[in-house]
Structures are given as C-alpha cells and as structure tokens.
C-alpha cells in the first residue's frame with residue numbers, strides 16, 4: 262500500500278504551502294472491439310479495446326486542504342469527485358480534502374469517454390507526485406463510475422473488462438498506427454446516456470463470433486497491421502448494429518469502401534464513428550480528404566487524428 | 572505472453588489442430604480428431620440448457636469420428652452413450668468405443684432408399700422411443716455443429732491473419748460452413764472450396780456406393796449451407812488415398828483419407844494462386860487407416876492403387892457431368908437449386924447459421 266505521508270508530512274505543512282496538483286487524460290474515439298468472451302472456466306466477461314484519441318483531453322486541477330471534504334467544479338461532475346475521494350482513501354489520506362476543478366474539451370454522451378477522462382484526470386491529480394499503476398487507476402475509476410474505458414492504459418492494446426476494471430488480455434504492444442477520420446453519426450449531437458441503456462444481451466452465435474475477432478486482434482497488434490485492425494473494427498461495428506445502431510451505417514460502409522478505408526470503427530456506447538486508414542500509406546491524405554468531403558455532403562461534421570504511441 | 576497451461580481433459584487438449592506450413596502459401600490445420608470441437612460444443616450447450624447431466628442417455632447415429640468424440644466426452648462426464656452404426660465400422664474403432672463405455676448398435680441391412688444411413692436413422696428412432704429422456708446431438712441439423720468452429724477461426728486468424736482460401740471436406744457441412752462463416756465476419760472475401768466425393772448427394776450427384784468415408788453423404792444435412800461455397804471439388808477414393816500417402820511422404824503428416832482429399836485440392840489451389848494464402852482442414856489422424864489407405868496390398872486388392880496422382884481437376888458446369896475422377900465446379904456461392912436447376916428440392920435450407928436469431932437457444 263502506497264502512503265501519501267512522504268508527500269504531505271503534516272497538515273500544518275499543507276496549510277503553509279498550498280499545493281496545486283494537475284492531472285490529464287485523453288479522450289478515446291470509441292472502440293476497435295467490444296463484446297463478450299468466455300474465459301477458460303466458461304464464465305462470460307464483457308470487454309473492449311478502446312481507440313485512444315489525443316485531440317481532446319480532460320484536465321483536473323486539485324488543491325488539497327485538510328477539510329477532509331472534496332468539492333468539484335462543475336458541481337455535476339460527481340463521478341470525478343468520487344474518484345478523488347476513493348483515491349485519497351486508497352492512499353490512506355482520509356483527512357485530506359480539497360477543491361477539484363475539471364476542464365474538459367470532450368463532449369459528453371458521444372461515446373468518447375468524457376466521464377472516464379474526467380475520472381482518470383482527477384485520480385492522477387489527487388495522487389500528486391505518487392504515480393499509481395494504470396491497473397490501480399482502472400480499478401478506482403470503475404469504482405467511481407461503474408463502467409470505465411481503458412484510456413488509462415494509453416495506446417497499449419488491451420482487452421479491458423470495462424465493468425470490472427481489469428485487463429482480460431494484454432495484446433503485448435501498442436494498437437497498430439491508424440489515421441482516423443471521425444464524425445458524429447447523430448447530427449443533433451445529443452448523444453446517448455451510456456449508463457442508462459442496458460448492456461447488450463448477446464446470443465451464443467455472437468458470443469462465439471467474438472472469438473475470431475479477438476484472434477485477429479492479436480495478429481493485428483503483433484504485426485502492427487492497420488489493415489487487420491480495420492477488419493476487426495468493421496466486424497465489431499456490424500455486430501453492434503443490433504444493439505446501438507448507427508443511422509446510415511450501410512451508407513458509411515459504402516463510403517468506407519469507396520474511399521479505400523481499411524474499416525469502420527464506432528463508439529459501441531455512443532454516437533461517433535471513424536473511418537480507418539493506414540498512416541504509412543502515401544495515398545492516405547488524399548483518401549482522408551475525399552472521405553471528409555463525402556461525409557460533409559451527408560452533413561456529418563468531421564475531424565481527423567492519428568492514433569500513435571502515447 | 573500467456574503462460575502455457577495444463578488442460579483439464581484430453582478432449583480439451585486435443586480439440587484444436589496443429590498449424591503447419593506446407594509451402595510458402597499453404598497452411599495445414601491438422602487435427603487429431605476434429606469432431607471433438609462439435610461434440611464438445613453440442614454437449615456443453617445441452618448441459619448449459621439442463622438437457623443433460625451425469626447419467627443422461629445420449630443417442631446418435633455415426634460410424635465415424637463424431638461417435639468417437641462423443642464417446643470420449645461421455646466417458647469423462649458420465650453420460651450413457653448409445654451409437655447406432657453399420658457394418659462399415661471397423662473393429663478397432665468399435666472396441667475403442669466400447670472400452671470408453673459406449674454401447675454400439677450395428678444395423679445389418681441397408682434401407683431400400685437412403686442405404687445404411689436411413690437404416691441407422693430407423694434404428695435410432697426405435698431407441699429414442701425406448702429412452703424417452705435421451706438427448707440426440709444430431710450433428711446433421713444441430714446449428715451447434717457449425718457453431719462449434721469459432722475456436723478454429725480464432726486460432727487461424729491469430730496465427731495467420733489474412734486468409735484468402737479455406738479448403739476442407741464436407742460431410743455434415745459443419746466444419747466448412749461454420750469455420751467459413753466465422754472467418755468471413757472479418758474476411759468477407761474469403762473463398763471456400765468444399766471437397767466432396769463422386770456418388771455423394773451433397774452437391775447434386777446421384778447417390779451411390781462410395782469408398783471414401785467421412786466426407787460425402789447419402790442424405791442432405793440441414794447444416795450444409797450450399798451458398799457459402801465458391802468452388803466444389805469431387806475427389807475419388809483412389810485419388811484421395813494417393814494424396815493421403817503423398818501428404819505423409821512429403822510432409823510426414825500422418826492423416827486420414829479425407830485429409831488427403833483436402834490436401835490434393837489445397838495443394839493444387841496454392842500452386843495455382845501463389846499470391847493467396849490457402850488454409851487446409853485435415854480432420855483426423857492416420858492410425859485408423861493403417862490397414863487400408865497405408866497398406867499398398869489392400870489398395871491393390873480393392874483396385875484403388877493409383878501410381879500417379881492427377882495433376883488437374885476436370886472442370887464441369889453441372890454436377891451430373893462429373894465422372895469418377897477429380898472434378899471441380901465453380902459453385903460461386905449459389906444455392907443448390909440455382910446450380911442444379913430441375914425439380915429436386917433438398918432438405919430445408921438453413922441460411923447462414925450466424926444469421927440465425929442471435930439469442931435463440933436452438
């Protein structure tokens with residue numbers, strides 16, 4: 262158990278020199294994969310592979326004090342506040358409280374992990390100079406918000422049990438490099454409430470069909486193949502159409518084909534989607550531009566980013 | 572990296588094949604006993620649905636590897652297994668089944684229509700009446716048969732990644748339709764080459780006696796979805812046996828006769844398409860065939876000795892044009908009716924088993 266005593270030797274010192282701690286976390290751009298897998302004992306576990314996106318971030322500023330009470334601004338970010346409380350408890354610092362300010366550029370309800378980013382940034386701020394392992398950050402995050410995305414693991418490709426806060430499988434490397442043309446499939450931008458809709462109830466055919474996707478994911482990471490990752494993403498997006506369908510998905514798939522995209526990736530509990538390209542392919546910039554123009558014509562707002570080693 | 576693990580049972584240890592590279596672009600998935608996959612999956616689903624438990628009676632008709640797989644699992648889990656077979660079952664297999672605690676019923680006379688297979692089904696109906704609480708795995712129409720092949724697709728994708736062609740034999744259709752459909756969730760352009768034998772009704776030939784066992788069928792199984800196949804090959808017994816021996820001589824892969832048939836087609840396909848990755852399914856090992864396929868004297872005595880394997884299949888447009896030698900037809904993912912024309916309507920077709928209702932227990 263880590264102790265915070267080394268950092269704040271006494272509450273007197275704390276008052277003498279008020280400290281400000283910062284924490285950051287990236288957004289993600291939905292998932293390359295989401296589904297259910299049977300472990301060797303036959304138990305079913307929900308898991309996902311997040312696609313980290315560093316064009317949007319959440320920033321947490323934490324000013325510790327000795328009130329034992331944590332406040333948060335904006336006040337409705339209660340999960341982030343809870344995350345700070347849990348972190349302080351974990352560090353054995355029940356007497357520490359403070360003021361937490363969250364500034365985020367991540368739109369909520371789009372499936373970009375705005376809540377997990379806030380929570381992760383808050384945990385990182387709350388532990389100050391102590392560096393918690395991503396496994397512990399994940400466990401604290403799930404406690405604070407019921408289900409978390411795996412963005413505390415950065416660009417490492419992991420199959421993450423988002424309702425348990427543990428890694429089911431570490432694919433042994435980073436996600437393959439991907440150039441992503443992103444857009445929101447919901448033109449109103451109102452998004453979905455991630456926790457209010459019931460988790461997908463997959464039948465045996467789908468539970469089995471997730472296995473080959475995970476098999477290909479292993480090869481995609483090992484070979485660092487954007488091409489194979491695109492195949493996994495498209496297959497997972499298709500299965501998700503039965504649960505949280507994206508409008509005009511057939512049009513999006515056709516557009517992907519017409520622009521030579523490697524695959525279609527979606528937020529399985531959100532409204533955004535992405536066309537995937539190989540950043541190492543010289544034709545990618547032109548194809549991505551064509552894709553954006555075509556998406557504009559369908560009146561989707563677009564953006565673009567590259568997933569890379571973080 | 573995952574640590575290597577201890578398997579809980581031999582049926583788990585043997586369920587997946589070894590993957591062996593036979594040439595630059597030809598990969599073999601070499602099973603000891605492929606049917607362990609569907610047998611285990613079918614019995615697992617039945618157990619989960621509380622249809623069976625220790626002491627339950629299971630009845631199936633088979634003279635081959637599916638029965639052996641059921642018998643191995645039944646021995647481990649305490650099921651009472653009754654298998655209905657015909658005189659073609661070899662003595663060694665029968666003894667092995669009985670050693671595993673299985674009751675083997677042999678029908679002595681073929682039915683006038685549908686041959687031994689029909690006679691076996693008739694005998695099975697009698698046994699089913701005798702044991703009203705029995706479970707029937709029914710590999711020919713249980714969707715859990717094709718449904719069982721996800722672990723094979725997972726392994727192939729994990730180890731090979733991109734796959735262009737899958738070549739395998741067709742008996743119930745489970746392995747090819749199941750593996751093919753799972754692979755196509757990520758590789759929709761994957762080509763499926765099905766291997767049958769002359770005198771099998773599966774792809775539209777009239778039923779007659781066949782020397783090559785394990786693939787082909789006298790009845791149309793519901794688990795066969797014709798529309799997944801890009802190409803169909805008919806391989807005669809002598810050709811398959813020659814290829815079985817070549818697989819052994821060239822690659823030291825000691826497999827059964829259906830493996831030889833698949834190898835002949837896969838090897839041809841891989842040589843013709845050097846830029847495509849071809850994967851072969853080899854369903855069982857060679858020990859059962861040591862006194863037959865691996866015995867030159869036996870081959871001569873049965874008039875099945877073939878000094879040189881054929882180099883090329885004979886291309887036809889209709890199954891009825893296929894003779895008694897290696898033949899291929901570009902099936903092009905058509906339905907049975909589309910290819911055959913005419914009036915014969917096969918057993919009710921299930922479309923892609925993956926397209927079935929996702930939550931239906933079946």
Ligand SMILES: Cc1ncc(COP(=O)(O)O)c(C=O)c1O
Nearest residue numbers: 741742743744745746785829854
């Ligand atoms: C030795 C052997 N090869 C091939 C097959 C054909 O496989 P499937 O029934 O999956 O079509 C069988 C089926 O029983 C078999 O026993």
